[in-house]
Amino acid sequence: MTDAAELRLLTQELLTAHPPLSTDRLDFLRARFDAGLAWVHYPEGLGGLGASRTLQAVVDAELEAAGAPDNDPRRIGIGLGMAAPTILGYGTEEQKRRFLRPLWVGEEVWCQLFSEPGAGSDLAALGTRAVREGDSWVVNGQKVWTSSAHLARWAILIARTDPDLPKHRGITYFICDMTDPGVEVRPLRQITGEAEFNEVFLTDVRIPDAHRLGEVGDGWRVAQTTLMNERVSIGGMRIPREGGMIGPVSRTWRERPELRTHDLHQRLLKLWVEAEVARLTGERVRQQLVAGQPGPEGSGLKLAFAHLNQEISGLEVELLGEEGLLYDDWTMRRPELVDFTGRDAGYRYLRSKGNSIEGGTSEVLLNIVAERVLGLPSEPRTDKDVAWKDLAR
Numbered sequence: 001m002t003d004a005a006e007l008r009l010l011t012q013e014l015l016t017a018h019p020p021l022s023t024d025r026l027d028f029l030r031a032r033f034d035a036g037l038a039w040v041h042y043p044e045g046l047g048g049l050g051a052s053r054t055l056q057a058v059v060d061a062e063l064e065a066a067g068a069p070d071n072d073p074r075r076i077g078i079g080l081g082m083a084a085p086t087i088l089g090y091g092t093e094e095q096k097r098r099f100l101r102p103l104w105v106g107e108e109v110w111c112q113l114f115s116e117p118g119a120g121s122d123l124a125a126l127g128t129r130a131v132r133e134g135d136s137w138v139v140n141g142q143k144v145w146t147s148s149a150h151l152a153r154w155a156i157l158i159a160r161t162d163p164d165l166p167k168h169r170g171i172t173y174f175i176c177d178m179t180d181p182g183v184e185v186r187p188l189r190q191i192t193g194e195a196e197f198n199e200v201f202l203t204d205v206r207i208p209d210a211h212r213l214g215e216v217g218d219g220w221r222v223a224q225t226t227l228m229n230e231r232v233s234i235g236g237m238r239i240p241r242e243g244g245m246i247g248p249v250s251r252t253w254r255e256r257p258e259l260r261t262h263d264l265h266q267r268l269l270k271l272w273v274e275a276e277v278a279r280l281t282g283e284r285v286r287q288q289l290v291a292g293q294p295g296p297e298g299s300g301l302k303l304a305f306a307h308l309n310q311e312i313s314g315l316e317v318e319l320l321g322e323e324g325l326l327y328d329d330w331t332m333r334r335p336e337l338v339d340f341t342g343r344d345a346g347y348r349y350l351r352s353k354g355n356s357i358e359g360g361t362s363e364v365l366l367n368i369v370a371e372r373v374l375g376l377p378s379e380p381r382t383d384k385d386v387a388w389k390d391l392a393r
Helices: 004-017 025-034 053-065 077-090 093-105 219-235 246-255 262-291 297-325 345-356 362-373
Strands: 110-113 129-133 136-143 154-160 171-177 183-188 197-208
Touching: 004 025, 004 053, 025 093, 077 093, 077 110, 077 154, 077 171, 077 219, 110 197, 129 154, 136 154, 136 171, 154 219, 171 197, 171 219, 246 262, 246 297, 262 297, 297 345, 297 362
Parallel strands: 110 154
Antiparallel strands: 129 136, 136 197, 154 171, 183 197
């Protein structure tokens, strides 16, 4: 078993062989991956050492103290938080070795082709079709709300491969090359003025069967790995005390005493406590991951994340009064990363409105928590055993 002392030694050896100040950033990150110090809980040869997940903090602290570059995790969050654990869980050895290294170092950006305009919150009702032709699949359909599609080289994609089966059972999971002919990315301008999201049109896109993850028709089960990790990566991000949305409003409160009122004080205290509870709960869930994959508890974290962001950003706008109604810039941008807390109070207020939609709507997550965490009876589902082709649309 690799312990903390051994990891510190390995990290120092990496720093000696590749001094951060004189080594190209990508070269350093590649060397870190090859040394097994990228994500230490992954297998040897795939960026890890088969060590405990909790020991990653030991490596990160040593590298941060030495001024080593990171892999810009906010820019490649979909690859790190969703694609990588799915590839590790269901990919072939060839797929793991092809995709994980450039994914982790940030050479290749990933996006997620799950949501569809015709399926709404019912992801299993998706209609994008994949038809087998020899050693390839021909894919036609439309995806929506796709973060980073304008930057991505690869996408994780689920498509319907058997319309004669019930909606959850006729889905297959693929890796799609976003540079292939037939892939068209169009910006979706948001309420913030930015086009962080996109819609993606797939027209006769050919995906080799070698880029299928899991068995044919088993895509829903594979997708659950992606979705559970997505909710933890969004709702359970590691942040310091007063990190996230609560930070800016707390600073404003301390620095602008003329804005304070008794009512705002009570609301701020309540939200500060809730934010701290959510932060500590996220830490506990990350520790539980040592024992296996994330479970439905991640849906609770995501729920809290959306609720808190919307409540806190609303309080911040109200605290600032007339200043809170100002907005810095409506320029159409296509940003390289998702920024929940950047810019000004107006941006945070508007951007947080999407938190209860992205990564699973709050309504769907409430159902998951009710049924899979609390053990409450399931809602009646009349379409559970009906072939997808026979469902009303």
